[in-house]
Each structure stands twice: as C-alpha cells, then as structure tokens.
Amino acid sequence: MQDSFLFIIEMIGTAAFAVSGIRLAAGKRFDWFGAYTVGLVTAIGGGTLRDVLLDIPVFWMQDGWYLGVTALCLVAVIVFRSFLVSRDKLLFLFDSIGLALFCVIGIEKSLSIGYPMWVAAVMGIITGAFGGVLRDILINEAPLIFRTDLYATACLAGAMVYWIVLLAGGTTVAQGLSCAATVILLRYVTLKFNLSLPVLGTPPSDRFPDSRK
Amino acid sequence: MQDSFLFIIEMIGTAAFAVSGIRLAAGKRFDWFGAYTVGLVTAIGGGTLRDVLLDIPVFWMQDGWYLGVTALCLVAVIVFRSFLVSRDKLLFLFDSIGLALFCVIGIEKSLSIGYPMWVAAVMGIITGAFGGVLRDILINEAPLIFRTDLYATACLAGAMVYWIVLLAGGTTVAQGLSCAATVILLRYVTLKFNLSLPVLGTPPSDRFPDSRK
Amino acid sequence: MQDSFLFIIEMIGTAAFAVSGIRLAAGKRFDWFGAYTVGLVTAIGGGTLRDVLLDIPVFWMQDGWYLGVTALCLVAVIVFRSFLVSRDKLLFLFDSIGLALFCVIGIEKSLSIGYPMWVAAVMGIITGAFGGVLRDILINEAPLIFRTDLYATACLAGAMVYWIVLLAGGTTVAQGLSCAATVILLRYVTLKFNLSLPVLGTPPSDRFPDSRK
Numbered sequence: 001m002q003d004s005f006l007f008i009i010e011m012i013g014t015a016a017f018a019v020s021g022i023r024l025a026a027g028k029r030f031d032w033f034g035a036y037t038v039g040l041v042t043a044i045g046g047g048t049l050r051d052v053l054l055d056i057p058v059f060w061m062q063d064g065w066y067l068g069v070t071a072l073c074l075v076a077v078i079v080f081r082s083f084l085v086s087r088d089k090l091l092f093l094f095d096s097i098g099l100a101l102f103c104v105i106g107i108e109k110s111l112s113i114g115y116p117m118w119v120a121a122v123m124g125i126i127t128g129a130f131g132g133v134l135r136d137i138l139i140n141e142a143p144l145i146f147r148t149d150l151y152a153t154a155c156l157a158g159a160m161v162y163w164i165v166l167l168a169g170g171t172t173v174a175q176g177l178s179c180a181a182t183v184i185l186l187r188y189v190t191l192k193f194n195l196s197l198p199v200l201g202t203p204p205s206d207r208f209p210d211s212r213k
Numbered sequence: 214m215q216d217s218f219l220f221i222i223e224m225i226g227t228a229a230f231a232v233s234g235i236r237l238a239a240g241k242r243f244d245w246f247g248a249y250t251v252g253l254v255t256a257i258g259g260g261t262l263r264d265v266l267l268d269i270p271v272f273w274m275q276d277g278w279y280l281g282v283t284a285l286c287l288v289a290v291i292v293f294r295s296f297l298v299s300r301d302k303l304l305f306l307f308d309s310i311g312l313a314l315f316c317v318i319g320i321e322k323s324l325s326i327g328y329p330m331w332v333a334a335v336m337g338i339i340t341g342a343f344g345g346v347l348r349d350i351l352i353n354e355a356p357l358i359f360r361t362d363l364y365a366t367a368c369l370a371g372a373m374v375y376w377i378v379l380l381a382g383g384t385t386v387a388q389g390l391s392c393a394a395t396v397i398l399l400r401y402v403t404l405k406f407n408l409s410l411p412v413l414g415t416p417p418s419d420r421f422p423d424s425r426k
Numbered sequence: 427m428q429d430s431f432l433f434i435i436e437m438i439g440t441a442a443f444a445v446s447g448i449r450l451a452a453g454k455r456f457d458w459f460g461a462y463t464v465g466l467v468t469a470i471g472g473g474t475l476r477d478v479l480l481d482i483p484v485f486w487m488q489d490g491w492y493l494g495v496t497a498l499c500l501v502a503v504i505v506f507r508s509f510l511v512s513r514d515k516l517l518f519l520f521d522s523i524g525l526a527l528f529c530v531i532g533i534e535k536s537l538s539i540g541y542p543m544w545v546a547a548v549m550g551i552i553t554g555a556f557g558g559v560l561r562d563i564l565i566n567e568a569p570l571i572f573r574t575d576l577y578a579t580a581c582l583a584g585a586m587v588y589w590i591v592l593l594a595g596g597t598t599v600a601q602g603l604s605c606a607a608t609v610i611l612l613r614y615v616t617l618k619f620n621l622s623l624p625v626l627g628t629p630p631s632d633r634f635p636d637s638r639k
Contacts, residue, residue, distance in 0.1 A: 022413070025359070025413065026413040028355060029412050029413070030355075030359040030412070030413060031359065031409060031410035031411060031412050031413065032410045032411055032413055033359065033363075033365055033366055033410055034356070034359025034413075035359075035413040037359065037365075038359070048266070052265055052266070052478055053474070053478070053484050053487065055268070055481070055483070057268070058266050061266065061328065061332050061335075064331055067331070067335070077413070078413065115487065118490055118493070119487050122487075122493070133564070137350060137563060137564075138346075138350075138355075138356060138359070139355060140353065140354065140355040140566065141566065142454060142456075142564075142565060142566040143460070143564060152459055152463075153459055196457060197457035197458045197459055198457060198458055199455050199456070199457050200448070200451065200452040200455070200456060200457065200458055200460075200461040200503070200504065235626070238572070238626065239626040241568060242625050242626075243568075243572040243625070243626060244572065244622060244623035244624060244625050244626065245623045245624055245626055246572065246578055246579055246623055247569070247572025247626075248572075248626040250572065250578075251572070261479070265478055265479070268481070270481070271479050274479065274541065274545050274548075277544055280544070280548070290626070291626065350563060351559070351563075351568075351569060351572070352568060353566065353567065353568040
C-alpha cells in the first residue's frame with residue numbers, strides 16, 4: 001500500500017521531469033526521437049549517475065515503467081501541447097514533488113548501502129538536479145540550475161533536515177517526509193519571492209581568467 | 214574464422230566512427246590531440262556507456278586495437294585529407310556497417326548477462342548512437358542525431374527485428390544478420406529519400422517554456 | 427610521513443583545479459552553487475571517470491576532504507578575488523603540480539589492479555585532463571585543452587617516462603617522481619615558449635563534413 005503510493009509519486013515526478021525535457025527540446029526543434037531522449041535523460045539522468053557512482057544496478061534497467069512513462073509524456077506533449085503550455089503551475093507542482101521524492105530516494109539508497117550522511121546528501125542532490133544539467137548539456141545551453149534558482153540548494157536543505165531528524169532519532173518515514181516537505185516548501189518560497197543565490201560575478205576585463213592557459 | 218570476420222567488421226566500424234569525429238574536430242580547428250580524442254570518443258563512447266551501465270569490464274580497456282585504429286585514422290586524415298574528403302559515400306557505407314554491428318553487439322552483450330530484450334534494445338541504440346552524441350557535446354554543437362536523420366531510429370528498428378526473429382525461434386546468427394541488414398537498409402533508404410522524423414516544434418512565443426524556472 | 431606529504435600535494439592540486447573551475451564559472455556569471463559545482467567537477471571529474479571505468483570505489487566518496495577543500499576555494503575566491511586575479515603564475519604552478527600528481531595517481535591505481543601500462547597511461551591522462559573537459563562542457567565552451575596547449579600531451583609524455591623507468595627497473599618512487607617532473611617541466615616549457623600542437627585545419631568549404639549525414 002505504502003509502496004504503491006510511493007510508486008505513483010515517483011511516476012508523477014518522472015513525468016514532470018520528462019515533460020520539462022521534452023518541452024525544452026521542442027524549443028530547439030529536435031525531432032521526436034531527440035525530444036524523447038532529452039525527456040528520458042532529464043527524468044532518469046540523475047538517478048543513473050547516482051547508481052553508477054554507488055556501483056549498484058541502474059534503477060531504470062530493472063523496471064520498464066520509466067521508459068514507458070516518458071513515452072506517454074511525449075505523446076501527451078504532441079497531442080495536448082496547447083493544454084500543457086498553459087499549465088505551468090501544475091507542472092511546477094509536479095516537478096517540485098518529483099524533486100523532493102528523488103532527493104529522498106537518493107539519500108536513502110546511499111545510506112542503505114553504508115555510505116555516511118554527507119555522501120548521501122550529495123547523492124540526493126545528484127538524483128534531483130543532475131538530470132536537468134544533462135538536459136541543458138544535450139540542448140547545448142549553459143545549465144540553468146547554475147544560474148537561475150535554488151533548485152539544487154533546495155535539495156541540500158532537504159538533506160540537512162533529513163540529517164537533523166536522523167540525529168534526533170526520528171523514524172525513516174519522519175526523515176523522508178521532513179526532507180520532502182523542506183524541498184517543496186523551499187521551491188514554493190523561491191518562486192513566490194523570486195529568490196536566487198548571489199552571482200559570482202567578475203569585471204569584464206577578467207572574463208576568461210583561466211589559470212591553465 | 215567467424216570471429217576474425219566479425220573483428221574486421223568491428224574495426225571498419227570503429228575506423229568509420231573515428232574518422233567522422235576527427236573530421237568534425239578538424240572543422241572546429243582542434244589540435245591533433247583534440248582531434249584524436251574526439252575521434253576516439255565517437256568510436257568507443259557508446260560502448261563505454263553501455264559497459265558502465267551493464268557493470269561489465271569496459272571493452273576497449275581489454276584490447277588495444279581500438280586506440281590503435283583511431284591513431285591510424287588520425288594519421289590517415291592528416292596525410293590523405295583531400296582523398297578522404299571526396300569519399301563521403303564510402304565513409305557512409307563503412308559508418309552504416311559499423312552502426313549495424315555496434316547495435317548487434319550491444320544487444321547481444323546485454324542479453325548474454327540476463328537482461329530482458331527491451332534493455333538490450335536500449336543498449337543497442339546507446340552502443341550505436343551515443344558516441345555521436347558525445348562527439349557533438351565535445352565540439353559544442355547540439356547533437357546532430359536529435360535533429361537531422363534516422364540514425365538512432367534505425368537501431369531501434371534493428372532491435373525490433375532482432376526481437377521478432379528471436380521470438381520466431383531463429384538462430385543467434387539469423388537474429389544478428391537480420392538486425393544488421395535492417396539497420397543498413399534503413400540508413401540507405403533514409404539517405405536515398407532524404408527521410409526524417411517529424412520535428413517537435415513550438416511557436417516562437419513559447420521558446421523556453423521551462424517549467425522549472 | 428610520506429603519505430602526509432602526498433596528501434598535502436594532492437590537496438594543493440585539488441585546490442588549483444577547483445579555483446580554475448570557480449573562476450571560469452564566475453566569468454559566466456554562475457551563482458555560488460553553480461561555481462562550487464563547476465569547481466568540484468574540475469577537481470574530481472577526471473578521477474571520478476577513472477574510478478568508474480576501472481570499476482573501483484570512487485575516491486571522493488571515501489574521504490570528505492575533496493568537497494571541503496573545494497568549499498574553502500569558493501570562499502577564498504569570493505573573499506580574496508582581487509588577490510587571486512593577480513596570482514596567475516602561482517595558480518599555474520599549483521595547477522601543474524596537481525596535474526603531475528593526478529597523472530601519477532591515475533597510472534598507479536590502474537597498474538595496482540592489474541591493468542597493462544597502456545591502459546594506465548590513458549587513465550593518467552583522464553585523471554589529469556578530463557576534469558577540465560567536463561568544466562568546459564558545463565560552462566558551454568568547446569574544451570580548451572583540445573585547442574590551446576599541451577595539457578594532455580604533458581600527461582602522455584609523463585606516462586611514457588613512467589613506463590621507461592618501469593622497464594629500466596626503477597623503484598615506484600623513481601617512476602612517480604620522473605613522471606611528475608616530466609609533466610611539470612613540459613608545462614613550464616610550453617608556457618615559456620608558447621608551444622602548441624599542430625591544428626588539424628580544413629578549408630572553409632569543408633567545415634562540417636559529417637560522414638553521417
């Protein structure tokens with residue numbers, strides 16, 4: 001029962017991530033295959049890197065649902081495009097829920113095979129945010145999350161809350177829920193008040209100060 | 214005897230992929246090392262990702278031929294450039310043969326360690342097409358295969374034919390040959406009739422509809 | 427005692443690589459998180475790919491120092507930016523020392539688990555140079571090392587010297603020191619005399635001769 005609930009949430013997150021990738025690929029005039037690939041990489045890229053780094057079986061190769069949901073998303077974007085274009089708030093909600101759950105999954109997978117909390121926190125961030133980085137590399141843009149919002153920072157804050165509840169002796173469910181709530185809340189506050197991290201700017205005369213040259 | 218034949222085909226495919234990467238790197242004015250790296254990544258990138266995802270030893274680390282053939286290709290491009298430039302049809306043929314064989318290798322490696330056919334199909338596509346994606350990322354272009362032809366789609370069709378022959382009770386050789394023939398035929402038809410997948414376009418006012426912002 | 431010395435050298439190299447990434451990210455106006463990520467990927471990206479290809483535990487997940495040093499570098503760049511901007515020569519020295527040590531580490535890790543010398547040489551190059559490639563992909567530039575200097579070539583030369591000393595019966599320390607000295611010397615000579623590899627150019631009419639189209 002609890003597992004089915006988590007599975008549905010995970011598929012909602014997968015779909016939200018996939019739609020994000022498919023829509024950006026459409027903006028670049030990719031073909032259907034390209035849009036599907038970008039959507040898939042957005043949805044499963046973070047978890048794939050996590051599983052490769054943890055040296056455990058890659059999750060989407062054990063279960064065909066991830067590829068199937070992405071295919072449904074492609075069909076949905078093709079058929080209902082004008083509908084989806086006007087549903088940014090709904091997609092933002094799904095995306096935030098997905099991010100929160102992906103972050104919790106990344107943390108729990110890492111802890112369950114014996115890694116310390118700081119590695120788990122990194123894996124939570126990678127699971128949540130790296131798919132979007134890969135998406136932006138594929139469409140040949142400088143990654144958005146490095147410039148525009150608190151996407152990964154929300155994961156980091158969620159991981160810290162997870163840790164605090166862990167140290168305070170909370171149950172696994174309490175850890176996961178508090179982490180997810182933190183991520184979703186921070187995403188909402190970020191949007192509401194248009195927050196962002198400080199930019200690490202440089203004067204124009206110092207634009208490419210590569211020490212390696 | 215059969216193994217030697219397959220090995221020669223594989224080296225022809227490796228060379229065709231490497232030359233493709235080296236020529237594009239030359240167009241970007243990379244130095245020799247850069248051109249070699251791009252050629253190598255084009256040739257072995259797909260198989261490397263496959264082996265990492267399958268968690269098996271990476272193929273080119275077991276056998277020095279792949280690096281050697283790529284080095285020969287670099288020398289050939291430097292020495293015989295004007296010759297190679299006018300041999301696009303020959304390179305297209307080699308490239309299609311390589312793609313077909315790489316696809317078959319990816320499918321068979323995955324099936325041999327117990328993965329189901331749908332994972333094998335994905336691995337066939339990755340083995341054939343991902344090297345070109347990495348090549349385009351290294352030369353900082355949006356990946357060509359997402360926009361211009363049926364490269365990966367040919368692998369997908371080949372994998373489906375492989376599956377059908379498998380279900381129909383064909384031998385391993387029949388599975389591989391029918392898959393390879395499908396890929397090569399589709400590549401030829403694509404070129405002949407200038408086919409492409411539909412583009413997933415959007416009106417200009419919706420160019421960056423990122424739900425994550 | 428010797429281990430502490432090597433550890434300090436490794437942290438100096440990590441810091442030099444991280445600062446290189448953070449400064450380039452600053453030039454692209456990334457936020458703090460983005461700059462930290464680019465710095466971290468520059469510092470640990472090469473070793474991470476090496477460990478994934480060798481299928482051994484990823485080094486930075488066993489020891490928190492790498493993430494910590496990168497965080498200190500970010501703070502240093504924010505606080506002392508004008509100081510660091512005028513210290514290009516010092517950073518170049520640190521960067522060369524780091525490159526040399528990273529190259530030696532990559533070679534020795536590969537040899538210690540039974541790979542032949544040619545694989546170890548590739549792993550030395552990857553450990554030293556691949557972080558910079560990932561950095562340039564993240565900031566959406568065509569990788570610098572493919573166009574401007576002898577960065578990876580210095581690693582290759584170092585690996586060859588390592589091999590010669592190995593064949594000549596030198597001790598492990600002699601192998602490592604001669605390899606590191608070669609890398610540092612070549613980097614210095616490259617800078618001093620402004621050397622570079624030949625460019626693999628093509629006439630303008632042949633700019634995108636992709637055999638795959």
